[in-house]
Amino acid sequence: MPALDHLQVFNALNASPNARLELSAHLGDGLAAALWSNRDDARDYQAPSHHTLSCYIADGTGTFRRQRPADRGAPDKLCVMPAGHESNWVINGSIRLAHLYISEEQFALGCTRLLDREPREMQLREATFLDDPQQAARFRQLIDMDWSEPGERLLASSLAHDIIDHAVLNQVGLRHGLKLRGGLAxxxxxxxxxxxxxxxxxxxxxxxxxxxxxxxxxxxxxxxxxxxxxxxxxxxxxxxxxxxxxxxxxxxxxxxxxxxxxxxxxxxxxxxxxxxxxxxxxxxxxxxxxx
Structure with a gap:
């Protein structure tokens, strides 16, 4: 996985004068994580090359997607932002949220291992303000770990894999209208x-x-x-x-x-x-x- 400041979602948030990066770490295996605080902001994520799973840790009740102003965030709400998708966000008030950044290669391994499907025929389904208590609990456990301490960072990496596996099993569907060419039978x-x-x-x-x-x-x-x-x-x-x-x-x-x-x-x-x-x-x- 590229350096954190080359991940588009990370970089877009890091460029905001209102956002504050509390924690960040590469977790190995094409995974990285970050914990953010933000207030009164607007951010656009344009077709990133990586997947992002997000969990609201605190506040966020004034946060919404620009195209869906009636839908508001809240603590423990989850968002799924697939690679290649664009999303536009407005943050009114304060928010604290965790991000898990996932490489396309790690997603491909999950599709093959867990779904027995070709990764190119599968897509991570976009979701906004999803309720999933099990995933939210994992995210809270993840941010409670000391990512700078080698042993805890390894435990955080293992937990991040659990988060990804859950997302692959629950948030992945077939691409519609796809005609596969080449590849193995x-x-x-x-x-x-x-x-x-x-x-x-x-x-x-x-x-x-x-x-x-x-x-x-x-x-x-x-x-x-x-x-x-x-x-x-x-x-x-x-x-x-x-x-x-x-x-x-x-x-x-x-x-x-x-x-x-x-x-x-x-x-x-x-x-x-x-x-x-x-x-x-x-x-x-x-x-x-x-x-």
Whole structure:
């Protein structure tokens, strides 16, 4: 995920002389979060390249979308602002709100893992002032964490994934009138998902995966990206890290054993990749959840 000040929604709010950034952090895995206060303002978010989930923490009763002045916010109300959509907001009085910024790649992984659908055929449905007590409780738990403390930031990242999973399962629908071109056949995509999950502990290659679809490596890579929303190597790494996180949270095997179970060549390779993705070592991740 780009630096926070390159995220369009973050940057638009940060540019306001009335808005105050209380907290912000990259949470790894294409996720970032921020806690804002604002008063008597107007903000426009124009076709951002990322998704934004928002929860009103306090006040907000004078906040509305310019096209819908009769609908007003309130504490615990949620807004879903998908990538590519424009929204225009008026803030009368004060508001305190939390944002969770989500990359398109992380959204794609959720569609594949939770919905067994191609990300390009799915869309996050826009919502304004949604009532969802479970999500609101997660947001409140999220902002109570100290994002500057490494262990708590890892717990915040895990909670952010729970928020995203809930949104994918409840706020995602099919794109209407979409004609898919290219990509893998549905049965090929499902077979690949099953094969990759069953062989995460092995050194899978692009050629091996392409052979299973009877395609050249070049055409396979293009069609895989069309169907999965990200390149094969990035998808494979995400699945390896997902398994590693589960093993670190729930089990007690040595880090070297976790590395081998997830297909990393060595404990040092595993640690480097883990740190690049999550901003902490596997040992620090395990310690955070044990604490």
């Amino acid at each position: 549905p049965h090929q995509r499902r077979q690949l998902v099953d094969y990759i999950e069953a062989h995460l502990d092995q050194p899978l290659t692009l050629g091996e995966l392409a052979l299973r679809c009877n395609l050249s490596e070049y055409h396979f890579a293009r069609m895989f990206r069309a169907s999965f929303g990200l390149p094969p190597h990035q998808y494979l790494l995400a699945r390896r890290l997902h398994r590693a996180c589960r093993l670190l949270r729930l089990g007690t095997p040595a880090l070297g054993e976790v590395a081998l179970a997830c297909g990393f060549a060595s404990a040092s390779h595993f640690s480097n990749r883990f740190r690049q993705a999550l901003g902490a070592t596997p040992g620090e991740y395990r310690a955070a959840f044990r604490a």
